[in-house]
Amino acid sequence: MSYELISALALFAFVSSITPGPNNLMLMASGANFGFRRTIPHMLGINLGFVFMCLVVGVGLAQVFESYPVSYTILKTFSVVYLLWLAWKIAHAAPVKSQNAAGAPMTLLQAAAFQWVNPKAWAMVLTAISVYTPAQTVQMVVLVALIFAGINLPSIGTWTVLGQQMARILTSPRRLVVFNWAMALLLVASLYPVL
Numbered sequence: 325m326s327y328e329l330i331s332a333l334a335l336f337a338f339v340s341s342i343t344p345g346p347n348n349l350m351l352m353a354s355g356a357n358f359g360f361r362r363t364i365p366h367m368l369g370i371n372l373g374f375v376f377m378c379l380v381v382g383v384g385l386a387q388v389f390e391s392y393p394v395s396y397t398i399l400k401t402f403s404v405v406y407l408l409w410l411a412w413k414i415a416h417a418a419p420v421k422s423q424n425a426a427g428a429p430m431t432l433l434q435a436a437a438f439q440w441v442n443p444k445a446w447a448m449v450l451t452a453i454s455v456y457t458p459a460q461t462v463q464m465v466v467l468v469a470l471i472f473a474g475i476n477l478p479s480i481g482t483w484t485v486l487g488q489q490m491a492r493i494l495t496s497p498r499r500l501v502v503f504n505w506a507m508a509l510l511l512v513a514s515l516y517p518v519l
Contacts, residue, residue, distance in 0.1 A: 325456075325467060333456040337472045340451075341479035345444035346407055346511055348483040350430070353414050353507040355487025356494055358429040363484045369435025371477045374449070375469045377439045382453045382465030399441070406441045407511060415508035448472075 325333075342348075347370050354363040388395060430438070439445045452472065457464040494500045 325464060329456060329458075330467075330471070333452065333468060333471055334475060336452065336456065337475040338479060340444075340448045341472070341476040342482065344510070346410070346442050347435075347438075347444070348480060349507055349511050350410065350414065351480055351483040352487035352490070353417070353504060354429045355484035355489075356491045356503060357417050357487075357500070359491070360484055360488045362429050363487075365432040366430040366435045367477065367480055367484060369430065369432040369437075370439065370480055371473060372432070373436030373439035374445055374476060375473045376436065377445060378449050378452065378469040378472060379465060381449050382457065382468065383462060399446070400443065402441055404443075406438075407443075410438075411508040411511040414511065415505050417504050 351363060351366060351370070354366055452468050453465065457468055490503065494503050
């Protein structure tokens, strides 16, 4: 892979990782509700799940979608339903300090599995594999996955920090409820390109 192609891929990885999407909105909500430390497994799950997805798609899953277009439609439908459920969970999250705190941050495995129903993750990985791996060899796919791994984690971490900092403003239960509902609505709005 040429230096120019690696630079272009790194820029794509940065822009696609740091811009708003389901993962980043959920991390900001988790940072606000649970703090940075408790959100680390969620961040690692996103990073490792995306890398694994990149590897699997790069070595052949994309060809399944080309051969059976209905499988992509089924995935998209499941993704939308799952994201709507997550939006509902975010909207109804209770403050961490509450005695009856509802909800908990996503675990590493939950966040990793979420990548498979995240429309933005699919768009990112399909673009990365189809555009930035001219020869879809295993070595090229691994390089794409490693570049994403190195750029994605600090990028998504900024959203958790942003959420944690917002917790200083969200000192009343009413403010937190408004914030959680706003995050849930933004998550639903992020489905617009899919629909």
